[in-house]
Amino acid sequence: MKIKTIISTNKLLGCHYPQRIQSLILRNYLESRGLPNVLHVTSLLDDPDIIRREVLVDEGITIVVFFSMGQVNNLSVSDFEALVNFLAKSQTEIHFALEAEIFKSAKELIALRSNLNIVENSKFRSIEYPEFKKAENKVVNFVTKNHLSSKRDYQARAKDEKPEYAALAKKFDKDYWDGSRDTGYGGYVDDGRWREIAQKIINHYGLNDHSSILDIGCGKGFLLKELKSLLPNATIMGLEISKYAIDHSSPKVTDCIVQGCASEVPFPDNSFDLVFSNMTLHNLYLPELFKALKEMERVSRNSCWLGVESYQDERQKWNLMRWQLTCECFFTPSEWQWIFSESGYRGDYELIYFD
C-alpha cells in the first residue's frame, strides 16, 4: 500500500507549522485509523493544479491524505468545490483531515469550507492539536525482552565499597566498560543482541536507506553498527560522552560517533528522522535531563524514542538502587511522564524495571 500525504496550511502567526509537527499529526492520524505509517510524500501546497497533478501523476498510490485542506483559502468557493469533487472521484482512497475534524466525505468538507471563516477564526485557532496530543509519549518497547532475559544478583552488587565503585563507573572510562564487574559491565562486548533490536526500530519507525538516525549515548556503537548494516545508505550518527567507548567502538561506526554531551547536542534543528537514546539519560542530573530531552526534540524532525530505568514499587526501587552504579534519576512512570510533559518531550519511551 502506498500512501501520499499532502499538507496545505495557512500561516499562523507568520509561520507554517514545523514539518515535524505536521508529520507527527499525520502519523497519529494514520495510526489511529489502522493505516500503515508510511509518509510517502508530504508537501505544502495551495495550488489546485499542483494538487491535481500530485494525485494523478504518482501511480500506484492507494490512499491520499489531505491535511488541513480546508485552509486552502486562496481558492474561490467554486474552485475549491471543483477540486474536492475531482479528488473524491479519483481511484484512490481520499482522506481529509483538519486539526480538529476528520471528514468522511468531500461533501462534509465543502460544507465546512463554506463556513471557513469560523474554522479559521475560532475553531482552528482555539484548537490545541487534539490528535497530536494523543500521539505524545507512547510506550514502545524495544529492549525490555533482553532486559528481562538477564538474571541479576542484586545482593552481590550491594557491597560496602559501592560508593567508590560508583564514583569510578561515573567516569565512563575503562573501569566502567572493560574493568571489573563491580565498577561496570566487566567487559562490554557485542553479544549479538542488537540485530533484532535494530530491526524492530527500523520496522516501527518505517526507516529506510534515506533516513537519518541519531543515537544519543551510543556507547561502543553496537546498535549503530546493526542499523548501518541493515540500512547501509542511511545517515547514522552517534553521540557519546565517553572517549574510551568511542576509541573501543565497532570500527564500522567509529567515524559516525561524535564525542559530546546529551544536554548539548552538536547538530542543527530538525537534523534527524529518528533520534533515540537507550539507557543513557537517567545518568543525568535533573537540570541536564531536561536540557537533553529538549535537545532530542530540537534535533529530531519526526520521531524520538527514549529508554530509561524506572520502578513501580518499593521492591523494584530497592533492586534498582542496589543494581545501578551511575543512575541519578529514580522516578516512577508517572514522574517520567510529568518530566516529559514539563520538558516538552513528545516522543516515545520505554521504561525498564528491576524485578
Ligand SMILES: C[S@@+](CC[C@H](N)C(=O)[O-])C[C@H]1O[C@@H](n2cnc3c(N)ncnc32)[C@H](O)[C@@H]1O
Ligand atoms: C548504560 S550505557 C548505554 C549504552 C548504549 N546506549 C546501550 O544501550 O548499550 C550509558 C551510556 O550513556 C553514556 N553517557 C552518560 N552520560 C552521558 C552524557 N551526559 N551524554 C552522552 N552520553 C552519556 C555513557 O558513556 C554510556 O555510553
